[in-house]
Every structure is written in structure tokens, then in C-alpha cells.
Amino acid sequence: MILKRVFGADPAIAARRRHAFVRGLRAVAPATIATGTWGLVTGVAMVKVGLTTAQALGMTLLVYAGSAQLAALPLIAAAAPIWVVLLTATVVNLRFVIFSAGLRPFFRRFSLGRRLFLGYVTTDIGFALFLSRFVNAPDEERDSPEQVWFFLGMAAGNWIAWQTMSVLGIFLAGQIPGAWGLEFASILALVAMTLPMINSRPALVGAVTAGVVAVLGAALPLKLGLVAAVVIGIAAAMSAEVLLERIGART
Amino acid sequence: MSDLLIWIVIVGLTAVTVATRSAFLVLGERFGLPERVQHGLRYAPACALVGLIAPELALANGSLALSLANPKLVAGIAAGAIMLGTRSMIAAIAVGMLAFTALRLLAA
Numbered sequence: 001m002i003l004k005r006v007f008g009a010d011p012a013i014a015a016r017r018r019h020a021f022v023r024g025l026r027a028v029a030p031a032t033i034a035t036g037t038w039g040l041v042t043g044v045a046m047v048k049v050g051l052t053t054a055q056a057l058g059m060t061l062l063v064y065a066g067s068a069q070l071a072a073l074p075l076i077a078a079a080a081p082i083w084v085v086l087l088t089a090t091v092v093n094l095r096f097v098i099f100s101a102g103l104r105p106f107f108r109r110f111s112l113g114r115r116l117f118l119g120y121v122t123t124d125i126g127f128a129l130f131l132s133r134f135v136n137a138p139d140e141e142r143d144s145p146e147q148v149w150f151f152l153g154m155a156a157g158n159w160i161a162w163q164t165m166s167v168l169g170i171f172l173a174g175q176i177p178g179a180w181g182l183e184f185a186s187i188l189a190l191v192a193m194t195l196p197m198i199n200s201r202p203a204l205v206g207a208v209t210a211g212v213v214a215v216l217g218a219a220l221p222l223k224l225g226l227v228a229a230v231v232i233g234i235a236a237a238m239s240a241e242v243l244l245e246r247i248g249a250r251t
Numbered sequence: 252m253s254d255l256l257i258w259i260v261i262v263g264l265t266a267v268t269v270a271t272r273s274a275f276l277v278l279g280e281r282f283g284l285p286e287r288v289q290h291g292l293r294y295a296p297a298c299a300l301v302g303l304i305a306p307e308l309a310l311a312n313g314s315l316a317l318s319l320a321n322p323k324l325v326a327g328i329a330a331g332a333i334m335l336g337t338r339s340m341i342a343a344i345a346v347g348m349l350a351f352t353a354l355r356l357l358a359a
Contacts, residue, residue: 088299
């Protein structure tokens with residue numbers, strides 16, 4: 001009954017959709033180990049930073065964005081202004097704005113509500129696997145049921161892995177003594193997540209600059225040091241890019 | 252933060268998730284992002300994350316602590332090295348936490 005509602009009543013169409021959905025689930029399966037670990041750490045960190053169980057559950061089930069959640073936690077702990085928390089999360093999530101531009105040709109025909117939903121369930125891994133699989137698909141094959149149901153299969157696998165482990169982390173956190181300092185694991189998770197993003201010399205220049213600015217500006221009110229770090233970091237990275245190109249052109 | 256403020260933040264963060272992830276799925280017909288802006292935005296997440304991490308690791312009680320006596324700094328560097336060496340997030344977090352705990356026990 002439920003399957004009929006999910007995949008549609010027409011048996012032939014339902015079978016195609018189901019196969020694509022299962023292929024998506026299979027494609028994302030190897031990545032769920034990393035996703036689950038990440039979810040567990042985030043679950044523990046939310047509680048350790050002082051969120052109630054209800055708040056932590058609300059956060060994981062509603063926000064569903066690990067890096068933005070982990071980025072928000074130290075700011076919540078420091079009682080930063082709400083706009084700083086939301087702005088930081090937006091900047092951390094900017095990569096998804098670019099992902100959404102990449103996904104647009106595939107999901108054009110859907111209603112506004114469905115596009116919002118497809119956007120909401122987009123993850124780093126989901127985007128990477130989807131695009132690497134379909135980027136060379138001819139234009140007339142875009143928007144096909146195979147593609148969207150493959151995407152939904154990946155999204156479902158990722159959602160289940162993330163939420164299960166995150167909820168587990170929320171309930172385990174109470175069993176873990178505060179003296180272990182486990183909330184620091186969330187900072188280490190950010191370190192592990194950030195390093196692969198620094199994949200070029202301009203990115204390295206930007207990151208180092210942002211780090212120095214953030215440390216120097218740590219005493220500024222309203223966490224403005226972080227805002228400055230992002231702005232100056234991007235400017236440094238883009239300047240480095242221009243400089244490196246000029247040096248490259250000269251030699 | 253008060254309970255109410257935290258709930259407001261949670262709802263706001265949910266809006267941020269939806270808005271950023273569906274941005275061009277929703278607005279794509281009307282707006283294109285200039286090439287230069289797209290280019291610059293690629294660096295933003297790493298800058299924001301380093302901007303968050305660096306003070307957590309390099310400062311102790313608000314003052315600069317760039318020494319081996321700072322457990323967070325050493326643990327962060329250890330986790331980073333493991334991440335670069337193994338590409339395993341699990342190993343990086345585990346080694347980082349071990350280093351953090353060992354150094355704190357040694358200092359105590």
C-alpha cells in the first residue's frame with residue numbers, strides 16, 4: 001500500500017522508479033559509514049554544548065546540515081547574536097548554492113514545492129555521486145524519472161544513516177562524562193572536513209589568511225572576527241589566484 | 252542562550268538549509284550567478300570553517316597559546332595530519348581525541 005503511494009499505481013512506471021531508487025540506495029551505501037560517524041559526533045556535540053534533548057532532536061531532524069550545525073554550536077555556546085549564527089551557517093552552506101545551480105537542469109520540470117524538497121535533501125555526497133553519474137547524460141535524458149528516483153534513493157539512504165546515528169549520539173551523550181571533553185570532537189570533525197576543501201594554492205592562501213584574521217579578531221564583539229575572516233580570506237584567495245596566474249604567464 | 256532563542260536559531264538554520272540548497276532550483280530561471288562571484292564563493296566555506304577552527308585551537312582562555320603545552324592545538328594538528336595521510340575522518344577524530352586526552356592527563 002505504502003509502496004504504491006510512493007512509486008505510483010502504474011506497475012510499469014512503479015517498477016522503473018523502484019529500480020532507480022534502489023540503485024541510488026546502493027550507490028550511497030559505502031558513504032553511509034562516514035555519514036553515520038559524522039552524524040554520531042554531531043549528535044553528541046549538540047548535547048555537550050548544552051542543548052536539551054528536545055532541542056538536539058529538533059535540530060537534527062529540521063536543520064539536517066552537519067557542517068552548518070557544527071559551525072553553529074560554538075557560536076550558540078558563546079551566546080553570539082542570532083544573525084551571526086545564521087550568517088555563519090549560510091556561508092558554510094554556500095557550496096550548496098553552487099550545487100543547486102549544477103542540479104537545476106535535472107529538476108526543472110518539478111513544482112516549486114518539489115524543487116524545495118529536492119534541494120533540502122541534497123548533501124555533499126549525494127550531489128557528487130549524482131553529478132558524476134549523470135553529468136554527461138544527453139539533454140533529452142535530463143529530467144527523466146530514472147535520474148530523480150536515483151537521487152531520491154541516495155537521499156533516503158543518506159537521511160536514514162545520518163538521523164539514526166545522530167539520534168543515537170544525542171541519547172549516548174548523557175552517558176558520557178563531561179570530563180572527557182567530547183565536545184572537542186566536533187572541532188576535530190570540522191578540521192577533518194575542512195582540509196579536503198583546501199585543494200589549491202589560492203584556497204590555501206585564503207584559509208591561512210582567514211585563520212590569522214579570526215585569531216587576531218577573536219576578541220571583537222558579535223563574532224565580527226569570523227565575518228572579517230571570511231571576507232578577507234576570500235579576497236586573499238582571489239588575489240592569490242590572480243597573482244599566481246600572472247607568475248605562471250610570465251614564466 | 253535562552254531556550255526560546257535556541258529554538259529560534261534552529262528554525263532559522265532550517266530556513267538556511269532550504270534556502271541555500273534549493274537556491275538555483277527555485278530562482279534559476281530568473282537569476283544567473285556571474286562567473287566571478289561563483290568563483291569567489293568556492294573559497295567561502297573553507298574560509299568560514301578555518302575562521303571557526305583557528306581560534307578554538309590557537310587560543311587558551313582568550314590569549315594566544317601557540318605551544319606544545321596547548322592540548323587543543325596539538326590534537327588539532329594531529330587530527331589534520333591523520334586526515335591528510337589517511338583521508339579517514341574516523342581515524343582523524345579518534346587520533347585527535349586520543350592526543351587531546353593524553354595531553355590533558357599529562358598536564359594534570
